Amino acid sequence: MEEPKETSKSALKKAEKQAKMAAAKAEKAAKQAALPVVGGKKGDDSKEVIGITVSKNTNFSQWYQELVLKAELVEYYSEISGFYILRPGAMYVWNVIRAWFQERIEEMGVEETNFPMFLSSKDHVEGFAPELAWVTKAGDKDLEVPVAVRPTSEAVMYPYYAKWIRSHRDLPFRLNQWNSVVRWEAKQTTPFLRAREFLWQEGHTAHLTEELATKEVLEILELYAGVYEQLLAVPVVRGKKTENEKFAGGYWTSTVEGYIPTNGRGIQGATSHCLGQNFSKMFDITVEDPDKKGDKLFVWQNSWGLSTRVIGVMVMLHSDDKGLVLPPRVAKTQVILIPVGLTAKTSAEDRASHAKKVEELYDTLKNAKVRTDVDNREGYTPGFKFADWELKGVPLRIEFGPKDAAKEVVSYARRDTGEKGTIPIAELATKVPELLETIQKALYDKADASFREHRLVLTDWSKVVPALDSRNVVIIPFCEAPACEERIKELTKSEEAQEGPDGQKQPSMGMKSLCIPFDQPEGLVKGETKCLNPECSQFAKSWVMFGRSY
Known part of the structure; x- marks a missing residue:
């Protein structure tokens, strides 16, 4: 085997140097975003506090960017600006949306696909030219023909639609893919709302007639409204875009539009486009007219997409100065169970007995299909734990101490309203799911009332x-x-x-x-x-x- 140009020793040194630089950047970013933390471990005399350092109503932008970081939804990718790491909390929300939407489009006959992420330089993506990211080198060699990273996939997919769609019997032809796209934004980037790379789904379908295409556009739009209203508790207005705002190259665009009351801004939620025959004429996607033998028809096409922007809309709408507020249907942890009332004087036997009761509560909730976690961290005060889980947006907190055990109840606190109360242990399996649905509806009703008022x-x-x-x-x-x-x-x-x-x-x-x-x-x-x-x-x-x- 030929000896590489760079020796393994020098390569190792180079890798170590790069690792140190990356670590230094990460440490710097962490310090800039660090949360002063208070009331943490017992005996800690620090005056710092966990939580958000600015108010939502006084500096909305800073509040939002601080929140998504500290609630562990994202991390800033320090190597390249405008890119973000989606952490498990954010990915859980996205995957709930994905599963819900995927199930429903499969019932419509939409199949899943995956196309390459690169466009050749000859492909023209109207409206995206300023945002294209180009690859010009492979290793140390210049590419003879530069390739662009897809900002959307019409130009990648439609040449193959022309190849695969041969007859009207092939229609409707419906494909959807879940992927990431790159749009090299020159504007200020913001987590979820405007990033240079983001996750989305993009559906691309072909139909025989305008009527059939229109029917699907509106069916998909209603599913997008369902994502916002049924899962995220976010009210939206369904409508059609004006000529100025419709998708470039499309026939007409339908949309769901949201509203952020803190700053009074509207925000586009998701769009479902009727592309008409514009792209089928461009890419020569035709079938034989079933009514006129020998005549060719250009198919009617649709495209529709929903992105991780949905998470940002949800966060901005529901959350507060204590942190994230998650609708129960998309919360990774719906209930946090926190043992309380144990002191240094509590005997080991009583601790073990109490721990067993907590485990039984956990099992009861788990069997009731409630996503539950227990905070058994040693050395942290209950107050610290309460604030920590409020920051992360868990919809319902259940506290259980010896006094609760004696009364055969648990104490609860709602994240959305702060309302507190008790639930008999014997009714836990029914009352907690009911309370979670009450919280889900309350979040939607509050947001809907605000949108209608404004x-x-x-x-x-x-x-x-x-x-x-x-x-x-x-x-x-x-x-x-x-x-x-x-x-x-x-x-x-x-x-x-x-x-x-x-x-x-x-x-x-x-x-x-x-x-x-x-x-x-x-x-x-x-x-x-x-x-x-x-x-x-x-x-x-x-x-x-x-x-x-x-």
Whole structure:
């Protein structure tokens, strides 16, 4: 075997040096993000406290970035900016979503696939050129033809759709893949909301007719609404994007739109696109017309995607100054069981007896299909444990001490409201699941009430900017013209400073269209109601929801 250019000894030194540099970076990042911790181990006289150091209402951006780090959802990847490590807590939420969604699309006949992550330089991805990440070297050799990392997969997949779809009998043709994509954002990156690499699913389907394609677009959109509303307790508005905001190259785009009350911004939740025949004509995906032998039909295509952004929306909406608040249906740990009331004077026999009772409680909850953990850490006060699990968002805390045992009850505290109470041990297997569902519904109801309160239907232009400055989204009569939409964005910029992505104050952005809600308010008369833009002379086509947004 030929001796390598670099000796094993020098390679080892190089590896050690790289490891030390990586460790130094990680240590620096850890120090910057370190949480002062208080009330930890018994006998610790430190004055530090566990938890978030800023308030959600005073510095939302810093609160959010501190929270996702300290609640152990992400870690910053110190080697390259804009990339994040998803920790097990975040991956659990994502995998619950994945399992729920995958089960339902399989029932629709969608099959799972996986395509390569690279695009050749000849492939054109409209709208993504500035964000493409290029690979120009393989080892120490320059590639003759550079390749790009996929920002989405139409250009990778559709040449093979043209190959595989030969007859109308092959339709509908439905594939979905779970993967990561890279979009080299030049803007400020934020965990989950805007990263240079993120996880998502992307479905790509082909149909014989527009009607069949439309039916699927709306079915998928309803599944996306289900992810938000049923799993994450996040209310959304279902609607259609305007021409300005639809997917580039698509026919029309449907969307679910959320709302963050702390800063009054709208946020796009997920999109389901009808691509029409635009891509099938581009990639020559045709079938023989079943009604006209010999004639060719370009298929109707859809694409639809949901990303790990959903986790960020959930975190921003529900969490508070104590830390993360998780809806029970997606919480890795739904109940944390904490033994209390044991002191230095408690005998070994009594400790063992109490530990056995705690184990029985754990078994009862586990058999009731409740995801439960026991905090048996030695040397930490109950107060420390309470704060630690509140930070991590566990929906329900159960405390069990000798006094509880004597009364044959457990004490509980809800993470969402702080409400406390007791549950008879004999009813634990039924009452705890019921309480978890109560928490799930309460989280949704609270968020839904807030969204409805801040979704204002306006017919007076003078009220639009004040409404935006008061952290509302607005629904206004709109002509849907792209040029008018751009002008509205300019007209609604505000002098009032607003927190930017980096936490610094900057002039407030103008509003943009979020969607044309499927659920239209009453009162708009086509051919009579004018577009609300005072500079526009056209009639309104629909009520359109606008807002400042992510």
